[in-house]
Amino acid sequence: MDKVIAEKKKITRSNLITFAMVIIAYIVVEIMINTGNVSSLFKGLLVPLCIYSILAVSLNLVVGISGELSLGHAGFMCIGAFASSTWSMIMKSTSMPEGLRFFIAIVIGAVTAAFFGFLIGIPVLRLKGDYLAIVTLAFGEIIKNLVNALYFGIDANGPHFSLEDSMHLNMDGGTIIIKGAQGITGTPKNSNFTIGVVLLLIVLFIVLNLINSRTGRAVMAIRDNRIAAESVGLNATKFKLLAFTISAAIAGVGGVLYAHNLSSLQALPKNFGYNQSIMILVFVVMGGIGNIRGSVVAAVVLTVLPELLRGLSDYRMLIYAVVLILMMLCTSAPSWIQYRERIMMSLGKNKKVNGKESN
Amino acid sequence: MKKILSVLLAGTMAATLAACGSSSTGSTSAATTAAAGETSANSGSASSDLTWKIGSQGPLTGGAALYGEAVVNGAKVAVDEINEAGGINGYKIEFKTADDEHDQEKAVNAYNSLKDWGMQVLVGPTTSSPTMAVASEAVNDNMFMITPSGSAVDCTATANAYRVCFSDPAQGTKSAQYIGQHKLATKVAVLYDSSDVYSSGIYEAFAKEAANQGIEIVDTEQFTADSKTDFSTQLQKMQAAGAELAFLPFYYTEAALVLTQANTMGFKPIFFGVDGMDGILGLDNFDTSLAEGLMLLTPFAADATDDATVNFVTRYKDAFGSTPIQFAADAYDAVYIVKKAAEAANLTPDKSVDEIGTALEEQLKTLSYDGITGAGMTWNEGGDVDKEPKAVVIKDGAYVSAE
């Protein structure tokens, strides 16, 4: 019994460290901004850092906690971005207060993404491993393809949709909001660092609590051994779907922040394609699968890194690729880890880091 | 014990982050000046310490790197030329480029990094989506920006943003008018990139104007960034629809494939392209006979014989070993437009970004500029350029005026 309590205490402490880390980082950055020694580049990176941290946490819920490989997370981000941006564009001309409008935009982004996550999750979660990965990748690409083909406008007669071009909308005046590949332009810039950090904290709160709840333990039990979990009466599909839907909703929130941080929104392969999904996966793997705090740290490090390498001009992405490979080898290759430990030992820092075999 | 390991890992990462953070914030000025020294195109040390700081950005890595490279190279040719001739109002230019990977968010990062370097004028960005994103940031600083090639309508939506190239609707409309007025064909088929801002923007304007010009669009086909290798099926449908002219509003990289595949299947309508088609003759190892008879509306032709173009093309080839495409020419003009406007306003680089922006914007209202991408360029209130496109046709592997 004591053991259980001790374990619980440890978890609480670990969670508190995570929150403290984010809050301290926020305070430090705010102080730095107010004392004026922050570069424009760094200031511009603050919201993206929150966005990618949120996305990494969201994907870690699926990959780490639920144990499913998803390569379509950028698709949910895309849905969140476009749904919320459409809302903001419609309401921009009304007298609704900006704060309320943005709050509703966040809710809309999260709910729409969750809805699609749920719809996609029902068939997809029957699959396993790499097959699940490819189907999620396929859904991500379908979403991107459809968004690129979508035309949406509003006039006095209500909304008009078309998958052809803006002429097919048959608009009677009014405004065209989504213009196919040309996307949405003029989304109000409501995202800022404070909102980003608050959302990140909320997301962390939800995810960390979920993991340490009855539901979270059920999800992890299913991950570790589905048959055993089912035999004790856990409904595997239900719990997996729950995790997947929550994760999609969080990714949608990331999308909302993204859309309201840049005034122009287009679904390019770079921002909503499989490349982005893979990038988020890189954050998760680099930060440690199942390690929520690690996801945040890795997202921050790997988003800042290419910007720091700008001085290298032409060699920037090349060095980035090399660093990526080396980091992966350093943190995961057994032979490299051994080598690293030997160095640590010889330096006299004889900590029993890996004294016991992990299980 | 995984946990301890992961905590340690997080710790080391946090440490690196802290290091990163401090280096990107604390010692910003030192780091950026060092970087500027490495990449600036400053030929020879300036006579005085005061220099103009002009930045340029575009995709320098990834699939669209071709266009970004052209823009920064074209701008660099102009900068070097101006510096050799004594600079702008007696002050040399320092030039720095940043990679935006053809992504809105990275474009804003690239812009911010240039700003940290001390950029006063931006000749960029290269592509439309990044231009829109950067313009809405740059307007807050009133940073004067002139994009060589960001052609979507909203690229110049803000007061500080101008462009050298045509806007997408202008190109689409002008193409339809040209085809209609010269009675090139009545049955037209269109193939465009439906995932691309530039291509779909031109298509829409073209389709709207076509009806007014007595052009019947018999078939509209699309492709996307994810499937742009095989065009044979689209071409077959266009052929089956009886198209006399095929309108191809996209870049020459894909056009080269389209022309090759059309040739294989024996589909030989008039091919009509837009300014993105320029460069097809300079494609390494391309069989130019495939492009025989191809018409395009472009403001720039690399084999034009006027002195200005010849000078630019020679210098570009000497420096970079390839024939410049229209993007490079636009960027070259953009730098000279900045020069002319700055001279007219008698500006000096000791002014603030805001002052320079206001002065240049004022100048652009009345400025008229003769460049290699058009004569008598003027700008309207919205920042759009007014210039006449030249229709050229490819004969024996070279551009010939189609008039």
Next chain:
Amino acid sequence: MMSFISYLLNGLSLGSVYAIIALGYTMVYGIAKMLNFAHGDILMVGGYAAFIALNSLGLPVPVSVLVSMVVCTLLGITIEKVAYKPLRKANSLSVLITAIGVSYLLQNLAQLIFTANPKSFSSFVGIEPIKLAGGQLTVSGETVVTIFTCVIIVAGLVTFINKTKAGQAMLAVSEDKGAATLMGVDVNGTISLTFAIGSALAAIGGILLCSAYPTLTPTTGAMPGIKAFVAAVLGGIGSIPGAFIGGIILGVLENLAKAYISSKLSDAIVFSVLIIVLLVKPTGILGKKIMEKV
């Protein structure tokens, strides 16, 4: 009807290219249980190697093909040794990430060496287009050669795996590495051999891709790589005939979707079919059933 056959042929041609690339994917997956995301980029390197051999060095076509295959083989083996082998016992996702790193590395290296300007690839196939049915139907030489090459490669690979010792070793390693080691199979050697064959196939795929669709850029391999990955999964990843069938189906489907439904939404249609197939047959068309253990 003629147009239908024509669309079908376009699809077969594209599908064969996908199939050849997918074979490399599937072989590597079968044995190393990893998704080699850098496979598409090896294909790009093969394209550049062939381009240089043929156009810059002026070597004859067969020699150029050989040069390209040798370059890719060496590259494939090196990548495996340096980037993948140390991670063999680590989490399978770690290797996936390293593969992505390698993919970035190759693309950016190629851009630094060859610049981003596209190269127009001269076709390696010297056959004139064949006119059928009184000129109503044109079949390009590339189509014919691609389809034949693909069939020959599949037949060759199936024979190799079933009839030779090295092939049997591959099967053994893919079934159970531990047991294979006990039976005296050189696991490291076998994995290297698989990467060598897969990469050589990528070279051939690159040459055929660029011959049929002649523009070569540093990102040429990325999209066909992903499509081939999809094809491999569709056919049942790990299965050689599966990769062949998957590739062909994908190519044909893509072209028929463009022809009869919408050229704009063809990507979405192709991916939807993939999803439906996987829902009906969760391990692909020819995939093996996964046994669940308690």
